[in-house]
Amino acid sequence: MKKGSENTMKDIALELGLSSSTVSRALQDHPHISQETKLKVNEAANRLGYSYNAVAASLRNSKSNTIGLIIPRISKYYQSTVITAIQNKLHEHKYNLMICQSNESPELEKELVNALYASRVEGLIVSSTLNTTDFAHFDVFSRSNRPLVFFDRVPKNYPAHKIQGDDYHGANMATAHLLAKGCRNVAFIGGPLFCNLYRDRYEGYVDALRIY
Template sequence: MSRQSQHRLKDIARELGVSTSTVSRALSNHPHVSEETKERVKQAVEKAGYQLNAMASSLRKSKSNIIGLIVPRISMYFQSAVITAIQNELQKCDYNLMIFQSNESPALEKQLVNVLHALRVEGLIVSTTLYTEDFSPFDVFSKANVPLVFYDRVPKGYSAHKIKGDDYQGAYKSTLHLLEQGCRRIAHISGPLSCSLYSERYAGYQDALKKHKVALDESLVFFHELTHENALKTCQVLFAEEPYPDAFFTSNDTTAIAVMEYANKLKLSIPEDLKLAGYSNDPRVQIVHPAITSVEQFPYEMGEHAARLIMDLVRQNVRPGRSFISLTTPIELIKRESSKALSLTC
């Protein structure tokens, strides 16, 4: 703390009739200081306008009460829900969350890892970029015995604590549902296979086709960043000539909505001419017409798991030894009008 801050602490201590060290301990939530004294100090501090320099304090104590978080993009519905859950859980433990976004850049992700390590965060939670293949930059945390947890986009072939959704089952159930509605030309638009969750969704899609003895048509499968613009470009290819796909299983809801937009321009009716299933259960899929079938990933629950695991590791409530903890959270296929079979009337 600065000399000016120390001077203010002395003023507060004099005003309350306690020692400066007692004021300092109260501000640090020390267990040996009574709740009554902590509250008196808190009120006096607020009145004086004093602010604790948390970073300087952490450098002295080697304890920051901060958990770092790196996400691909904060704007993604799934990630924003996870972030909210993580922050809420950490606050219950009197920990704060420091959030950075990698913008799908492995180079920036590596830089952020080093920044957070230099800031002495007590743990790091990460959802990797689409293109991260070298995970050695994260070794700086494991070598320093600082807890590291990956979630959602987890590394392949890298030993670490991981929490992921059941992406294989999500894709398998979605594709199987479309097949059960009579669809046979099911287009699949997914993200780069360098990312673990998209390779698992592709595997689920393939196995559902095999179950119904439908041959894989590679001309119906596309891999790229799942943006609205990319989806429309892919639709231009898939609808360039007949026969058109009779269904789409897309690996996110942004792509599903873009497919619906393109189909509307072609005067194709959903679900009569084209059935549609997305992924993530973004709130937008419930307000478009018809509402879009999607896979619920339960992002809030995944965030809670990630926060609780990192805190268990920080507080050494969990001692995995040489093994690593791996959790798979469930999914649920939410069937809506976009994929329903038409009922026959007399």
């Protein structure tokens, strides 16, 4: 018996009187398979020394059940909370999360996009680097119709799904509040204005100054 081969899966099926497809779904914890059947299949797999190869299965089924995530820095509190939320939601739907860190490097970001694409992730979630101005390296996902979602730091004109907070409104309210309290020299400290976060905050700040 060859450990990890399709013949071994067929042997499990023959021993339990099940079809190979039922055994396969049981090993994948498919919701349509009863817990009793899953238990029997996993016990037989352990007894026969069979180890389910998820990578090989994904190649056969053209599904990896994996979503890629690229963020600037895992150490940032906001980014770490986002990772937790995404992973928890994906887990509910039997998906895995592959996390990559760009370290604010556009060059590394490009490499990671290509690596995740080659790894056959089924979708990609991205918070781009602070210095990313050309988003053409994400075209591989767009061309292959794999879902692409930007969050937090999002491109202004690149066609993709985008999730972002209302940075304009937040900066506008904060500036207006200070001006209403009598402050007259309100400074703005931000980053490069080609980044949507800082651009929107700056515009909110400037508009509040104009009103007062």
